[in-house]
Amino acid sequence: MLKNIVAKISDRFPAEAVHAHCDGPCGVYDPADARIKAEAVLSMTKKILDLGAPDTVEKANTFARYTAIKEEQAQKTKEELLILWTDYFKPVHLEKYPDLHDTFWKATKLCSACKVEVSLEHANELMAAVEKVHNMFWATKDRVVNFYKAS
């Protein structure tokens, strides 16, 4: 069934045209972009939980900033992941990773969950999802790139 999908898509974007269809600067994709933002989501989630309910002017100012940064960074994590899914990954990769779509769908839904909730569990799962994408991505390039955290 997935073979059919791959076949149908390959047919539509024939191998020789694939590179011309990439809409950005080929070769400068890097999942580190998504990882940095996901780290910020995790960091902000922790800080919000530490801060507690906003019952003074100072805490309300800080709470507003922390949630806005969490929202923005979760959105950017989602965007960076989707750039990889729509622009970098090609039918040939889907053949190798049949759970490609599933992986990205779940990862982007985790970004939404991290916005909606203040959940350490989901923020950690998002980091794990980004690490999975990191490994999948560099494997397609036959390169070993260390997954590190900035914080």
Add this chain to the structure above:
Amino acid sequence: MLKNIVAKISDRFPAEAVHAHCDGPCGVYDPADARIKAEAVLSMTKKILDLGAPDTVEKANTFARYTAIKEEQAQKTKEELLILWTDYFKPVHLEKYPDLHDTFWKATKLCSACKVEVSLEHANELMAAVEKVHNMFWATKDRVVNFYKAS
């Protein structure tokens, strides 16, 4: 195989939690957002082809504007489509539409193709892809909404 994917995802986002995971104002999704932008991509593609190579100051100014609008609107079409894919569609819909991922992947790759090229064929295919999403979307809501074009 797809059943397995659905099962795995359903497991992760249990039915009762689904609505809480939606990260926007439930019920205000509308594929018309994507359709309007895709119409602009098609319109700009036609205008660029009519204009021809930018060999005077006036034509170069117009050409720059048309390509920038085409780029921006193709990007927005992509974003509007991805909001539907990541936020609106749930595992239960995937069960009903096994080609859900494939449909969106191809549609977003068409957005990129419309940026990279000045292609009437691809711009028309993008309109068709958006119409397919329109039908799929309203069917999930058991509503009949007419697909019209503004231009």
Add this chain to the structure above:
Amino acid sequence: MLKNIVAKISDRFPAEAVHAHCDGPCGVYDPADARIKAEAVLSMTKKILDLGAPDTVEKANTFARYTAIKEEQAQKTKEELLILWTDYFKPVHLEKYPDLHDTFWKATKLCSACKVEVSLEHANELMAAVEKVHNMFWATKDRVVNFYKAS
């Protein structure tokens, strides 16, 4: 008096130049863009009223997101309306609709009111204002387009 204004403007933007002065892709204007955003404003207003004051971490996170979405969508409603007013509508339309300026001024001031307040009344009035613009717009094109709501 209004005739004088029309005459003065018509003089400045003579009929044959009008289309060249439109700064976007002619024919792809659609008030649906404004309607979708106005629906989101109304939806968010209801949700904020249902939620109540933000006295826990979870509610404060949700409250912050709801007000930010309301703010953003009210701003976008305003922008979509102003695109119609500044780019689509021409002196010839003002002649037919002498309250054109008044209609848009009030509609955009309602967008501001929906930001400043959490008011069901004003959010409903904004929806009505958008519907009035929808009717006015399609009438200028001699087309009948159904006004529906996505939610």
Add this chain to the structure above:
Amino acid sequence: MLKNIVAKISDRFPAEAVHAHCDGPCGVYDPADARIKAEAVLSMTKKILDLGAPDTVEKANTFARYTAIKEEQAQKTKEELLILWTDYFKPVHLEKYPDLHDTFWKATKLCSACKVEVSLEHANELMAAVEKVHNMFWATKDRVVNFYKAS
């Protein structure tokens, strides 16, 4: 007739509620924001005319940048003007300046003309329109503020 419009609007936004409907930081409006952007439009228009058609890599790079800056600054001029029209000016001002709507409509249409064309004449007219708004604005505050140019 205009009196009627004013009356109708005043009725809708009664005097005592006016300030609560202002959606920004009262008192920090300044037409200098629009003037700086309009100066950039004029400057870019001159530079594009001096540059000529983009027939080499270097000139094409510069041409692309100049038109993009012109486009962006004309858009920002429009936005700054519209903030004054929708947020600052109130029914009481319309009574004093019956051509308020007309002034802003023409000024924003000039912004569009400066995008669509490479026209010194329209860029100069835009500067004049911004100066008119400057005078109108400070007169409502009974303040004398000098209109200067940065360039």
Add this chain to the structure above:
Amino acid sequence: MLKNIVAKISDRFPAEAVHAHCDGPCGVYDPADARIKAEAVLSMTKKILDLGAPDTVEKANTFARYTAIKEEQAQKTKEELLILWTDYFKPVHLEKYPDLHDTFWKATKLCSACKVEVSLEHANELMAAVEKVHNMFWATKDRVVNFYKAS
């Protein structure tokens, strides 16, 4: 020591190339852009302090808006200042104002402080920093431009 830095930089960007390296429309820099935003930061800071902790729906909506505006305007003040530092000021100015870097570093750090805190003291210091930049800027152009406040 600073002379060495100046020499080294001058060497890298020789006098005759300086203008070609400016990446915007020369001559349309104006510190008024930063001043207007800094005024908004000060205004919002006062309003937040007047408002108090957000313990009702209405106050929480207003609080969210005020902090978001303060954040946005402090960020824009920072950006406007940095445009002057990176694009307008040249090595020749550093020679005349040895504390150029220090002035901008402190001013931008004050923007951050105004985001993090709700501090009248820091908001007033930011206004003073912007006035210092205003004086420094116009002195390099041998022009006398009055420093006024819009509010």
Add this chain to the structure above:
Amino acid sequence: MLKNIVAKISDRFPAEAVHAHCDGPCGVYDPADARIKAEAVLSMTKKILDLGAPDTVEKANTFARYTAIKEEQAQKTKEELLILWTDYFKPVHLEKYPDLHDTFWKATKLCSACKVEVSLEHANELMAAVEKVHNMFWATKDRVVNFYKAS
């Protein structure tokens, strides 16, 4: 002299207050953000030089996209660098790296040069400047992080 600057600034932002003045999620700074964007600038510069003058519709479309991406990525490189300079680096670091300001000033001026020109030399120098910042940054954290390129 630099000691005086440091002393003056330290005085203003006393050690114990420093962390509270950081306006983002502490610990999630990573120069990789700037490196990815600088790589894109270099890649686009090469592609523009390979493409040549835009004398057909297809080439003009591609040229417009390449220069827009170069412009955007150079701007983002600048912004990422400035986030490090204004938010991460503190007076204590200036003491250790007396050429801190100079390093960032030159690096951001290189971003502008890469916009203004289509210069392989400057794009390569920008990569080198980003690598210098990378080394300086991780040294302040006593961590060894490998500098790699994604392309």
